Amino acid sequence: MTNYFEDFVIGERAEIGSHRFTREDILSFAERFDPQRFHVDEELAKESLFGGLCASGWHTACVWMRLMAAHRAAVADKIEASGEPPARRGPSPGIRELKWLKPVYVNDVISYRSTPQEKIELGSKPDWGLLLTLNEGENQNGELVISFLGQLFVERRPPGG
Numbered sequence: 001m002t003n004y005f006e007d008f009v010i011g012e013r014a015e016i017g018s019h020r021f022t023r024e025d026i027l028s029f030a031e032r033f034d035p036q037r038f039h040v041d042e043e044l045a046k047e048s049l050f051g052g053l054c055a056s057g058w059h060t061a062c063v064w065m066r067l068m069a070a071h072r073a074a075v076a077d078k079i080e081a082s083g084e085p086p087a088r089r090g091p092s093p094g095i096r097e098l099k100w101l102k103p104v105y106v107n108d109v110i111s112y113r114s115t116p117q118e119k120i121e122l123g124s125k126p127d128w129g130l131l132l133t134l135n136e137g138e139n140q141n142g143e144l145v146i147s148f149l150g151q152l153f154v155e156r157r158p159p160g161g
Helices: 023-033 042-046 057-081
Strands: 014-020 094-100 109-121 128-138 144-155
Touching (some): 023 057, 057 094, 057 109, 057 128, 057 144, 109 144
Antiparallel strands (some): 014 109, 094 144, 109 128, 128 144
16 A cells, blocks of 8 residues: 555556536636636637636646545545554645646546656655656546646655654
8 A cells, every 4th residue: 555655656546536527516616716708608608719618727626636635535544544654745846737638528527547757755854755746637538638747745664664
């Protein structure tokens, strides 16, 4: 079970969950955080480049974060149940190369995954490592809709642990 920095395997993908983007979800998020016409007005959205109401890219990223937090909590619960303390995670020093590759339309189901790409040992913080992950979301047609590189500080295994 992946717990400490040393346990992560480059290329070992984790499926973190799926989400259906309903009309109500899209409108609610966009009205509060991204009130562009193609996110908040169905008629104006039809006239846009997208041809219909679609989710904000920020919405797709926020759903990834919610699913990732739930995934991490579930993993931590399993680790605790096995009698081992869960490693500390975070914070994140940011993301890179955020790409919204395809629009997410009403009733699209996006499945999210995270794949470790690189592990960086930190000389200045020997108890921690920096994990770089490729994070992606794919729609029900197998098309990538979001992609970004995430960075996360992960606790290293204690000496003798």
